[in-house]
Amino acid sequence: MMNALIVDPNGRRGLRFGEVAEPTPTAGQALVEVRAISFNWGELSFLHHMHRPGDVPGWDAAGVVVRAAADGSGPAPGTRVTTAGWNGAWAELRAVDAGELAPLPADMDFGAASALPAAGVTALRALRSLGSVVGRRVLVTGASGGVGGFAVQLARRAGAHVVASVSGEGRGETLRKLGAREVVVGLDAVVEPFHGVLDTIGGAVLTRAFQFVAPGGTLVSIGNASLQPSTIDFEQERARGGGRRIEVFTVGGAGYGPDLADLVELVSLGELDPQIGWRGDWRQAADAADALLERRVRGKVVLDLQRDE
Ligand SMILES: NC(=O)c1ccc[n+]([C@@H]2O[C@H](COP(=O)([O-])OP(=O)(O)OC[C@H]3O[C@@H](n4cnc5c(N)ncnc54)[C@H](OP(=O)(O)O)[C@@H]3O)[C@@H](O)[C@H]2O)c1
Known part of the structure; x- marks a missing residue:
């Protein structure tokens, strides 16, 4: 026993x-x-x-x-x-x-x-699904979490300009040291688009983050820690010009x-x-x-x- x-x-x-x-x-x-x-x-x-x-x-x-x-x-x-x-x-x-x-x-x-x-293998494989991120902007949501912390570091190591999003002041103190170029609370301060988004929150955060995906870019939905569904207005997306992808990611067995x-x-x-x-x-x-x-x-x-x- x-x-x-x-x-x-x-x-x-x-x-x-x-x-x-x-x-x-x-x-x-x-x-x-x-x-x-x-x-x-x-x-x-x-x-x-x-x-x-x-x-x-x-x-x-x-x-x-x-x-x-x-x-x-x-x-x-x-x-x-x-x-x-x-x-x-x-x-x-x-x-x-x-x-x-x-x-x-x-x-x-x-x-x-x-x-x-x-957490580490999930972050690694999700990042890989974005292709090359050298010199490209990548947003990581839930950056204070297990997967998010690895994603920030691995994306930086892969050459990305990493923006780490956290839920509140004080939740992202270490993230700059780990390679985030910017640490933001929520997404209100975000202006420029991203080649890739690694999202672990889902819900309204995913909906908002998708607004910042550049044409040809991808949002990787890793998780749904908010336990909330997301709403995307696809007609509005078509009007924006399309060409943005959402990948429903699973790490694999x-x-x-x-x-x-x-x-x-x-x-x-x-x-x-x-x-x-x-x-x-x-x-x-x-x-x-x-x-x-x-x-x-x-x-x-x-x-x-x-x-x-
Ligand atoms: N697709 C796959 O194969 C796969 C594999 C592994 C994990 N996942 C998923 O990835 C997600 C994260 O996993 P984890 O192990 O990294 O969890 P974790 O360590 O608990 O991290 C969760 C993160 O989400 C944030 N968060 C939670 N609820 C939030 C909300 N309502 N609004 C804003 N931020 C919120 C937390 O921020 P604060 O605590 O700082 O507020 C924290 O940064 C989970 O949904 C998990 O199921 C998926």
């Missing part, structure tokens, strides 16, 4: 700490002893849509391989890794496909590594390994900051979930199962 965060409709934030059976890896899966996990808004907000009571949820976990995949794929026991998947991360042991992990340098903090999979390896390398070079805004022991999971869902965190939430000295 092992300890885990288990889905329980009667638990705080729908979770309880308890014991479950250890996972049984398939032939292509490594068994990883988890040292740190990160929380994402989506997995907490839609916990009960995605899981049944008793499930062990969780997308992001970093730790040490304790048993290599039986088919010989993937890393050897003792390898430090970060791992991606759609369940099973919030436990002492995780079975993970060899293609859904990336090795870590010896000195990389497991907490930093655990912050990368869902598999093949995270290579993208994770790229993000790990950037962190190890000091070129990407996982922006850990809340960190604690995993027994404080409900407090962490409160902080994230009540919008008291800037960046990522990380929970340690066991911290290196």
Whole structure:
């Protein structure tokens, strides 16, 4: 048996700490002893849509391989890794496909590594969908969030002029250091158009942001953290001349390994900051979930199962 965060409709934030059976890896899966996990808004907000009571949820976990995949794929026991998947991360042991992990340098903090999979790979793939952004203006909404923080940094690294939009004064203090050329509250101060918009808010923010997409440009709808629908007047858009796209983005279910390896390398070079805004022991999971869902965190939430000295 092992300890885990288990889905329980009667638990705080729908979770309880308890014991479950250890996972049984398939032939292509490594068994990883988890040292740190990160929380994402989506997995907490839609916990009960995605899981049944008793499930062990969780997308992001970093730790040490304790048993290599039986088919010989993937890393050897003792390898430090970060791992991606759609369940099973919030436990002492995780079975993970060899293609859904990336090795870590010896000195990389497991907490930093655990912050990368869902939010980092989402930001990376959403940015890629804009094509080249060298010298082009890119707007990131929800820039104080997990995905938004990675998007700002990766877009800047890719050569964009990044405008970071946040919900209030004080929410974007670190974003200039991370590469934003401008930090704006809402979109009222925006005047010039954008080649690309990476939007995690949806609702009225998406509607407004679409007004600033240049002809030939794209708004990538990554998420809908406002939980509000958006209204677009397409007749008005035709009158504007059209030629603007909205992409309904999904990060995709598999093949995270290579993208994770790229993000790990950037962190190890000091070129990407996982922006850990809340960190604690995993027994404080409900407090962490409160902080994230009540919008008291800037960046990522990380929970340690066991911290290196
Ligand atoms: N398409 C995909 O495959 C995919 C993958 C991963 C995530 N997502 C989505 O991406 C979104 C962000 O995820 P995340 O993990 O980055 O969440 P997060 O860390 O909680 O960040 C959410 C951001 O949204 C802002 N926000 C929330 N409600 C808002 C509102 N009503 N008005 C203005 N700003 C608001 C928050 O700003 P403040 O807290 O500063 O106010 C914060 O910056 C979520 O919708 C998630 O489901 C999609």
